[in-house]
Amino acid sequence: MSIALDVPLARSAPSSVSPRPALSMQIVSPELWDRTIAQFDEACQEQLYTFAKTRWPSVEHEPVLFWRGSEVVGGSLMMIQPLPMRLSALAVAKWGPMLARADHPDRLDIYAQMVDALVADYAVKRRLMLSVLPRASLSAFNAEYDHLTHRGFARGSELGFPNRYIVNLRLSDEEQRKSFEQKWRYHLKKSEKEGLAFEHGPAARLPEFAALYEKMLDRKKFADHSAYETVPALMAMPNETLRPELFFVRHAGELIAGAIIFKAGDRAVYLYGATNDRALPLRAGYFMHWHIIRWLRDNTPARWYDLGGTDGFHGLHQFKKGMVGDAGVIQPVPPVANYASHWWPRFAGNAAFFGRDSLQKLKREIDKRRADRAKPDQKRDEADASE
The missing domain is CATH 3.40.630.30 (Gcn5-related N-acetyltransferase (GNAT))
Structure with a gap:
């Protein structure tokens, strides 16, 4: 049986001595x-x-x-x-x-x-x-x-690789940077000297991300077993809370990196990322995630940023572990x-x-x-x- 009205979600008072009613x-x-x-x-x-x-x-x-x-x-x-x-x-x-x-x-x-x-x-x-x-x-x-x-x-x-890498979003800029591992901070500082620009884009810019994503898969030779085919439907959702966000990094007028982030609930989730061959030497990934963390903190109620897993790649483990730092958590599914x-x-x-x-x-x-x-x-x- 379906109901047709919107559902109120009330904050409940702390439980009393009397038993709670059944669900x-x-x-x-x-x-x-x-x-x-x-x-x-x-x-x-x-x-x-x-x-x-x-x-x-x-x-x-x-x-x-x-x-x-x-x-x-x-x-x-x-x-x-x-x-x-x-x-x-x-x-x-x-x-x-x-x-x-x-x-x-x-x-x-x-x-x-x-x-x-x-x-x-x-x-x-x-x-x-x-x-x-x-x-x-x-x-x-x-x-x-x-x-x-x-x-x-x-x-x-x-x-096979169950760990999820989860960043604490409720920190000041100073606290967040201090939380990062030293090597991660070093690469972030280097990236900030490269003339990179961070952009938050509307859903209409999905084709730009798709072009980056397809080229990245070809370059890195990753076997894509993800749910990427669901992205167009998600980006077309009328509900702004549920619709993922698009972010890009640009250098000298060229888009070199992008990300799709699910932001509803208390855990924002890194769904997909894409880079071209210029992104790595410019450390665009460090620059992009730093600004995504700050954007999520300032524009959503999310308390955590779930970076997902590694699919067994040591480089991803090192990158995500450094970003989680001292204030985040690494725990298995x-x-x-x-x-x-x-x-x-x-x-x-x-x-x-x-x-x-x-x-x-x-x-x-x-x-x-x-x-x-x-x-x-x-x-x-x-x-x-x-x-």
């Missing part, structure tokens, strides 16, 4: 879903219907909101993935369920109730395997993943957590994940052996260490 769960329209989660602290692009329908067109999307009384407290875009011959299906929540307010006094209780509701509906009632992937925590202890394991979820697939209340969806779901993981491993091995592909060179101890 109610409701599937809503895709349009209402995207409009509502624009207000969520934990909003992310993977949970947008606009993103998911392009990235995963063959699955069924069910946007679910959770209410506590008249207040929307969370939600999850559920993706129903049929398995071969439709013998069963997976119910997938990637980076969900999300909290509307990350600082809600009952945040862990709300999260637990949302998970209980998803288990009751998708795992018990519909007899599907429920697959949940929480986002990376800002501390060494991931409370959401810990809850899932204690709730009976089984450890599933995990990323936890493994997928799977739950099935019946033996058949558990068996079918585990077999499907095993097949998918084996295929992806094979593709990575093929990429490594191709002469026209860049070779990942990051050491495992760098990928495993949470700093």
